[in-house]
Amino acid sequence: MTTKTSYIAKSVENLKPSGIRRFFDLAANMEGVISLGVGEPDFITSWTVREAAILSLEQGFTSYTANAGLLELREKISGYMKNGYGAEYDPNTEIILTTGASQALDISMRAIIDPGDEVVVVEPGFVSYVPLVQLAGGTPVTVETKPENGFKLTAEELEEAITERTKAVLLCSPNNPTGTVLERENLEEIAEVIRRHDLVVLSDEIYSELAYDHGHVSIASLSGMRDRSIVINGFSKGFAMTGWRLGFICAPAEIAAPLLKIHQYAMMCASTPAQYAAVEALDKGMEEVMEMKRSYRHRRHYFVDSLNEMGLGCHLPGGAFYAFPSVAKTGLSSEEFAEKLLMEEKVAVVPGNVFGKGGEGHIRCSYASSMEQLQEAVKRMKRFVENHSGN
Template sequence: MTTKTSYIAQSVKNLKPSGIRKFFDLAANMEGVISLGVGEPDFITSWTVREAAILSLEQGYTSYTANAGLLELREKIARYMKDGYSVDYDPKTEIIVTVGASQALDISMRAIIDQGDEVIIVEPGFVSYVPLVQLAGGVPVTVETKPENGFKVTAEELEAAITSKTKAVLLCSPNNPTGTVLERGNLESLAEVIRKHDLVVFSDEIYAELAYDSHHVSIASLEDMRKRTIVINGFSKGFAMTGWRLGYICAPEEIASSLLKIHQYAMMCASTPAQYAAVEALDKGMDDVMEMKRSYRHRRHYFVDSLNELGLTCHTPGGAFYAFPSIQKTGMSSGEFAEKLLMEEKVAVVPGNVFGKGGEGFIRCSYASSMEQLQEAVKRMKRFVENHS
């Protein structure tokens, strides 16, 4: 009898562990660390939103919802998308409530990608994009953006990456980790290429509420783009609901019905109390969202200006809550800089290379921390840079 050396699927064996987790785990075992690495708001979910979840439990709403989510929530998402981003979706057939935007990305890729299909991913980009394409059987094709262009992908760069095997493009605006926002003009030029080659778009818009200098534009709102776009969004970032794990997908009915099949088998439905909380968030939580946004904008100006004064050149992020400064003047790699900064000054950041090759020479710093922590972090980083100049 032959014994197998491993029962683990090859596709999983080939996956690299998340580069972000390494630094979180190191920082978790150290006292006095200021963490600029965590990609979540430092605000607590609004009380009225928490109260709505509590009330749903007190009233006994503990059963499954429809697979696609509470119709009331889907109706509010539809209104939110129409009023905020000028895209119409049928709440009964074109919106699915998911367990976070991460699950939304996963099932979207599994529904669209066939074995060997190429998916163009703009980098620097979120760490899960490449692995999710690979797990779906696809081939990730990365396009590196340039700091001198504000990390915006151009139509020419996109077109140069397209082959006969290309099926989809993944865009994230506002971007994690760079904070780059693709404005209407940028999106129009990209949409022209996408239409020309008849591609699908995975549009990660999880930071849509956190665009500071211009109103967020969904690529689905552009001419002839709704039918080929899967919009992925959620409540984690803009509504400070990371632990609630609630996201959603908006897509044309033909695509949404296929996504729903996967969601039915893999997840059944999202948490019922979390869905009732999200109804309240869309109903009465926008004032709190705006207050958080004002606070992030203020912190952004302070932190980005401070990084530039330290000689860590940093473009002004148009959205999200990340700064992506260059550390090339130090002569260190991204990983070396992040590790030494943590060990010597107890400031945790994320090395840029975990977001793709184009991220080497940069670090990601979250400014979703209090001003006091940001000010202390700047003092420590100043001392570190001076010691290594």
């Protein structure tokens, strides 16, 4: 019987698996590992938020919501965006609840990208960005930011990457994996380039609550940017709700409408109990968000100072909960450093090259771990660096 070579689409066959997951899988089979690789808070979702979800179940709220999500929650998000970031959105037509920020990114790209369109992607950047552009039929054009500039995108770097085929720019601030925050002045310069070339910006702002030194600025709040911005956010990071899988999109009505069409067919609606939990999170959970933020800020200073003291040069991240130190002192590549550190000292980190070519020579370390674990990890990493320096 004749069989086909493959039933799988070439776009999927050619897709590389996540480089993050490989190290998680290795660490999962070892005892005594301290993981600095996981990209989620070490806090548990607050009790009042969990209780709201439980109450919704007890009251029998187990049906679908509207495709765009509970109107009550969209109204809360509208107020959250206006009061927190100065960006106004109509809860009836310009806000969509999604199954995490990941789904929000996916449907946003599918809605705006035609085959051959180019999307500028800033690197180092989250591992899903380039594959999602490719799956949507677009061509990713990566811009490698520089460690000497704190991995901040400049208007000049963006300008150089734009061609007549460029359709959109994908930004993430605070950034994963570098923790870099684009401040208002940076964003104003970048926005001028985007407006001049009549581009769309996809702004991943999932770490917006975790901007430590200057506060988060949404690019949609800048002059002339609201109508060309798709803002992606959610409850995973700032509200310690990763497992709830709840994100949201804010976009002008003419962009939100086609996004909603894809969402209707792909997902129907986000989880109903999670939406009721999020109502409570926005209503009464901000104090706990601030407490988490204070804790992360304290850990950030301890961990980054420790990395610099052991010779792993690291800029002070302005947000998120990641440090992105250089491993150049050891003479090891990102992959070699991460693998040897795991095998020899049982500390799991993520090699920087999985976040793009610009990440080579660095590792991503999450400081969303207890101080006790961070202190022990620092001891092990210091010993490892001493053993490998000059190799």
